[in-house]
Amino acid sequence: MDYLKDRVTIYEVAKASGVSLATVSRVINKRGNVTDATRKKVEATIERLGYKPSGLARALATSVTTNIGVVIPSANYVYISNMLHGITEVAKEKGFILTLFVTSYSREDAISVVEKVITSHVDGAIIFDDQLDKEDVETINSYSVPTIVINNKIVGQRVGCINFNHEHALNELLKERKQKNIHHKPPVFLHVHNAGRLLSRIEKTFIKFHNDIDMSYRIFNVDDSSKRTYFDFLEFFKKNRNGFFVAYRDSIAAAIVNAAKDSGLEVPKDVEVVSIIGTKYARILRPNLSSFYINMQEVGKRAMYMLIDLLKGELIEKSYKFDATYTARESTIEKE
């Protein structure tokens, strides 16, 4: 039934070239200690037979896979794929292969992902996850899998972490709005169910700021869909004719802008919107979206570089922070 050729093994190469396994192994690993003549002979049969070493067997023998496990929530977000892009760039440059693990919201699932990362025998892992608990990361780590955790503060022998600081920039923005007294619009935070740790941290910052100055605010639940949010806000704007909205992603922010305009409101005069996870679309959309920004591609690259250092036992700075920068654009009012 198997009409396709079986994998050629090192044995067959050895036999066909009239040498031993060890010699073939030396040739493919360029270990030296092989005469030019035999090397050429072996290389010729490798070419002729189309031999490709089995990464599996090699990994089992050396316990080095050159595989890096990458754990992400959905691959469906622009900022996540930007990060993935950064990771792939460095991985490619440094000769690593990536194994992708996607988590969902359930606890059960998180456990199964942890399980898979461990059994996969990756050399290291990069975990961007809003769902996994600290203890999950520790589990992975306890199985000798050096890990870079993104968006969670974790310390350990073979762990590094990268964190985001949106809080500072957000506080600055809110403070500035207060000082300039342009916060006459009711502040509204767009809450997305199960959107993870990053968003809730930012939400807390938002809440704390307003509580501290004893100012009222609203939390508005939205679906994580720009289409739904658009329609929700068409409704919303029937009763509420202004507001300052903090939205998680560009597409959600844009939905609000569109709903506002389609409800006869002006942006930013009546409705102001900022996006937390800004992408290039913040600049493409009209009006341009005021947004916070972290270069996720850089985050991905940095994570890989840190992991590589960690693998070599040379990671000095185990913690790295990316500060979000805020760029005011057309969806907010600068001065009163």
Place this chain on the structure above:
Amino acid sequence: MDYLKDRVTIYEVAKASGVSLATVSRVINKRGNVTDATRKKVEATIERLGYKPSGLARALATSVTTNIGVVIPSANYVYISNMLHGITEVAKEKGFILTLFVTSYSREDAISVVEKVITSHVDGAIIFDDQLDKEDVETINSYSVPTIVINNKIVGQRVGCINFNHEHALNELLKERKQKNIHHKPPVFLHVHNAGRLLSRIEKTFIKFHNDIDMSYRIFNVDDSSKRTYFDFLEFFKKNRNGFFVAYRDSIAAAIVNAAKDSGLEVPKDVEVVSIIGTKYARILRPNLSSFYINMQEVGKRAMYMLIDLLKGELIEKSYKFDATYTARESTIEKE
């Protein structure tokens, strides 16, 4: 130096529970033929020791990895990550792990990716690639790696393929524009260097259509960057005050729309734009972009389903086609 615990092996579990390897193996694989008592005993020590089977060793012994190789060009495009999302969904549901390979433009690189896919010992591969040649796919295939190829017509014993048909919809659109006589604007195709096979096929269709009716057109080279394209078109619109533009992606199309508006032109009155690879941003952007659309998440899911059938030797329809649908929105004129 290695302060972290070594991996627990099946040997240690066997010894600790006072049984043989074989019994432990039976327990973890639920093969039966084990008394409840011993099973419980073994399960207890597995739990106690924190034993996780090595996927590597298991794969070597069974030659089943449950890994699927996924080959893509850059992870940085929305439509690619949409597809990846679809792939991850099904992979997760069916218990497969994904290994990611990213190609670049060079021939050299394509070869190294092929090499890696083979040595990685994946059970199957999904290849979306505008760069790999037919012969590369055949190479992979000849190493017993069942493959689903996206965006290339390839036949073979253990290959399936998924193709896109933008040509029909594009021809229809162009024909309709001609009939309704709204093609008074000079048609311009946005050519992106090295953007791959999909775009060049569409470009050919565009060219052929106009050649066939002996109508002039322009090919305009743009960078694959919305920012650059925006500035290029600010220049362009200094001399050219109208046009019908066919752009590869939403972000490029949006750049043209923005440049047109910022040059005092009206969309769609003076400048019309359509996007070939439409994403949700076509609906979010204002004016909405008229665009072609293929649900890439569905493509990803379909690819996985086809691959799974292929692995079981049950793939009947080895070829599947996704027709692009065209949706006219605000960036084009419907009627004269």
Place this chain on the structure above:
DNA sequence: TTGTAAGCGTTATCAT
């Protein structure tokens, strides 16, 4: 320089 043989952690085929 080259070959022999043990080992990597499993599964699977026999016996028992």
Place this chain on the structure above:
DNA sequence: ATGATAACGCTTACAA
């Protein structure tokens, strides 16, 4: 129901 043992394809001392 359980246990030896070979096999998977490779690397790597160690011996020659």
